[in-house]
Amino acid sequence: MTEATRLPLSHKINRLFAVMHPRSAPERSTESVAEQVSGQLRRAVAASYLEELRDGRFDDEHDGAAVEFELLAAIASCFGVAPRYLTTTGQAAASIDRELELLATMRDANVASIALRGSDVDRAMLTRLIRDTDDVAAGSSDLPR
Template sequence: MTEATHLPLSHKINRLFAVMHPRSAPERSTESVAEQVSDQLRRAVAPSYLEQLRGGGFDDERDGAAVEFEILAAIASCFGVAPRYLTTTGQAAVSIDRELELLATMRDANVASIALRGSDVDRAMLARVIRGTDDDAEAGSLPH
């Protein structure tokens, strides 16, 4: 696996915190996520454990193998994504990560919906178009 296709577990978890919240709301706190994970699992999961995950404490473990699947699934559930984002590796994980990045770009540009045809959409190009449209709207050249 090349460096370009390896996403550390901490990167994926931090991406969820950064992306999976409404535009008008701040990122969720580690404490609130730990509380929700604890409720789902019916056992305590300390905020400090999530901080270790976010800080890279388990990145050296093979594909996050030292972290219980149930904890990863509960974290994913808190953010409304499939557990496979946190458990998969390689190009599949990179593809999901790019989709989350595009989602954040759309959220930040206040895009309500978008229609795409085909699967050959260059997501980087689409993100640039969305950002450009948002910049034009802020400059007054497009109606809000």
């Protein structure tokens, strides 16, 4: 696996915090996620432990393999994503990460819906298109009018 496709666990968890919230709302607090995870697991999970995950304490331990699957699944569930985002590595994780980045771009551009045809959509091109559309809407585009 190349360095470009290796996504540390901390990156993936921080991506969830950064992306998975409404445009009009701030990112969720670590404390609120810890409380929800604790409820799902029916045992206490300290916010400080989630902070350690976010800070990269477990990144060098085989991409978070030292962290129990049930905890990672509960974190993923809090953000409405499949547990495999936090438990998989390589190209699969990188692909999910790109989709989350695209979701954030669409959210930030206030895109309500988008229709895609086919599975060969160039996500980089789509991201640029969404950003350009947002720039035009904001009146700050370099595009000719």
